[in-house]
Amino acid sequence: MFPSFSLRYARLPERLRAECLPTPVERPRLVAFNRELADELGFDLAAFEADEAAGALAGNQVPKGAEPVAMAYAGHQFGNFVPQLGDGRALLLGEVVDRHGRIRDIQLKGSGRTPFSRGGDGRAPLGPVLREYLVSEAMHALGIPTTRALAAVTTGERVFRRIPEPGAVLTRVASSHLRVGTFQYFAARGDTEAVRLLADEAIARHYPHLSDRADDGERYLALLDAVAERQTELVARWMGVGFIHGVMNTDNTAISGETIDYGPCAFMDTFDPRTVYSSIDEQGRYAYVNQPVVIQWNLARFAETLVPLIDSDGERAVERATPIIREVSERFEARWREVMRAKLGLATDEDGDGELAQALLDAMRAGRADFHLAFRYLADAVEAAAEAPRLKDIFESRDELEAWLPRWRERLAREEASNADIVARLNAANPAVIPRNHRVAEAIAAAEEDDFEPFEALLAVITDPYTTPDTEVDYTRPPRDEERVLRTFCGT
Numbered sequence: 001m002f003p004s005f006s007l008r009y010a011r012l013p014e015r016l017r018a019e020c021l022p023t024p025v026e027r028p029r030l031v032a033f034n035r036e037l038a039d040e041l042g043f044d045l046a047a048f049e050a051d052e053a054a055g056a057l058a059g060n061q062v063p064k065g066a067e068p069v070a071m072a073y074a075g076h077q078f079g080n081f082v083p084q085l086g087d088g089r090a091l092l093l094g095e096v097v098d099r100h101g102r103i104r105d106i107q108l109k110g111s112g113r114t115p116f117s118r119g120g121d122g123r124a125p126l127g128p129v130l131r132e133y134l135v136s137e138a139m140h141a142l143g144i145p146t147t148r149a150l151a152a153v154t155t156g157e158r159v160f161r162r163i164p165e166p167g168a169v170l171t172r173v174a175s176s177h178l179r180v181g182t183f184q185y186f187a188a189r190g191d192t193e194a195v196r197l198l199a200d201e202a203i204a205r206h207y208p209h210l211s212d213r214a215d216d217g218e219r220y221l222a223l224l225d226a227v228a229e230r231q232t233e234l235v236a237r238w239m240g241v242g243f244i245h246g247v248m249n250t251d252n253t254a255i256s257g258e259t260i261d262y263g264p265c266a267f268m269d270t271f272d273p274r275t276v277y278s279s280i281d282e283q284g285r286y287a288y289v290n291q292p293v294v295i296q297w298n299l300a301r302f303a304e305t306l307v308p309l310i311d312s313d314g315e316r317a318v319e320r321a322t323p324i325i326r327e328v329s330e331r332f333e334a335r336w337r338e339v340m341r342a343k344l345g346l347a348t349d350e351d352g353d354g355e356l357a358q359a360l361l362d363a364m365r366a367g368r369a370d371f372h373l374a375f376r377y378l379a380d381a382v383e384a385a386a387e388a389p390r391l392k393d394i395f396e397s398r399d400e401l402e403a404w405l406p407r408w409r410e411r412l413a414r415e416e417a418s419n420a421d422i423v424a425r426l427n428a429a430n431p432a433v434i435p436r437n438h439r440v441a442e443a444i445a446a447a448e449e450d451d452f453e454p455f456e457a458l459l460a461v462i463t464d465p466y467t468t469p470d471t472e473v474d475y476t477r478p479p480r481d482e483e484r485v486l487r488t489f490c491g492t
Ligand SMILES: Nc1ncnc2c1ncn2[C@@H]1O[C@H](COP(=O)(O)OP(=O)(O)OP(=O)(O)O)[C@@H](O)[C@H]1O
Pocket: 085, 086, 087, 088, 089, 090, 116, 117, 118, 119, 120, 121, 122, 123, 124, 247, 251, 252, 260, 261, 262, 263, 492
C-alpha cells in the first residue's frame, strides 16, 4: 500500500538521528484517512485495506522499505536553550517522492518512546492528534504552507495526562522535518560538519536553486536569506487568517517554511492582538501580535548556527548575516501589507494601504468584533449606500467602523474595478469558515466518546474554507460566551 521509501535522512551519519522501532499498540483503529493526500503521495489505494492500514499507521507493522528514525534536535523553548530535545514521540518512516516529483517525509507522531523521550511516554492523546489533523488540513486549504495530516489511528490504550485519555497516533507529512532546532543541536556541540550536512540537505530539498552558488559563504548566507523570506511570509499569512501558533519555539520553526507542531494553536475569534491560547504561556510570549518579533528572534538563532559556514572569520560572518536578520521586520511589514491589501479587496498598491488596514483592526479591537466575520462581511459594505447590518452587528461599538467605511470606499473607487469584482476578490481572500476553537473542542469531545461524526463534518467544511457551508450546524458563527475556549491545555 505504501509507496517506496527513499531513506535520505536514515542514510545521513548516525549522530544526526537514532534508529528506533515504533512500540506496538493494543487495538489500532483507523479513524481518519486522507485519501486525496495518500493518492498524491503515490499510495496504492486499490490495495487499501483499513485494518492493515491501521496496523501500519499505528506502528504495529513497519511498512516495507521503511527504516524508522528519531531525529535529533535541540531548541529554545520560551527563550531558554535546551541542548537535547529530539523526536521524543515521533518517528520518521522515510521519504517518498510524490506524484509531482516532490520529496515528502512520512512521520508517525505518538508511536512510542525513542532515545530522545526524556521523561515522556512517547504517546499522544486523541484530542491533540485530532486538533493537529483539523487545523493543519484547514491551513492547507487556506493555501498556507504546512505539514499535512495523512491519518489518525486510535490505539485502544489510555495515555495519562491530567486525566486518562484515549491514545492515538497521527501520520504527518512534511516537505521535511528539519527545524531551526536541528541545526542548533549540532552547533551547540561544535559539530560544524553536521551543520554543513544539514545545510546542504536543506538546500537540496527546499532551495535547490541555491546549489549552483560556487562560493560556500555566499551559498549558506543565501540559505539564511531564503529561510528568512519563507518564514516571514508564513507569519504574515498566519496573521492574515488570525492564526496563533502558540509554541513558536525554535524546535517548532521549520527550515522549509511550513507551519509545524499544532499544539495549543487556534484561530482567534474576537480580535485582540494580545490573544494567547497556550495554558503554559503566562507571559504571552507567543501572543498573536508578537509572532513577527518571535520569528525574527528564531531566525537570529538559525543565523548563529550558520556562522562557521558563512565565513571562517566569525566576526565577518556575523557582519554578513546581521543585515538579513535586521531586514526581517521590513520584510514582514511588506508581506503583511500584501496580505491585508488582498483582504480589503485591493489589487493595486498605495502607500496608505497598511495604515488603512491597521485602522480597520483598531476598529475591530475597539468594537470587540470577531476577526473572521468582520473581514468576511466587508463584502456587504462595498456599495456606498449599503446598510451592511451583518457587518455592523458584530461590532459592539461602531463609531470607529462607521468612520473607517467611507475611507475604504474612497480607496476602492481608485481600484477601477466593478463592485461585483471587488466582492468576488473579498470573498476569495476572506474565508467563510476556519476551525474555530469551540468547534474543534466539540469535535474532540465527541470523538473521545467514540462519535467521529462532528470531526468529519467539521473537516468537510474547513477544507473548503471560502464557501459558506450549507449545513444545519453554523460553523461560521463565533462562540457564545459559555463556549469560549480561553486556553488550550499544553501538555500534549
Ligand atoms: N509524550 C511525550 N513523550 C516523549 N517526548 C515528548 C512527549 N511530548 C513531547 N515530547 C518532546 O518534547 C519536545 C517538545 O515538544 P513539542 O510539544 O514542541 O513537540 P511535539 O508536539 O511532540 O512534536 P512536533 O514538534 O514534532 O510536532 C519534543 O522534543 C517532543 O518530542
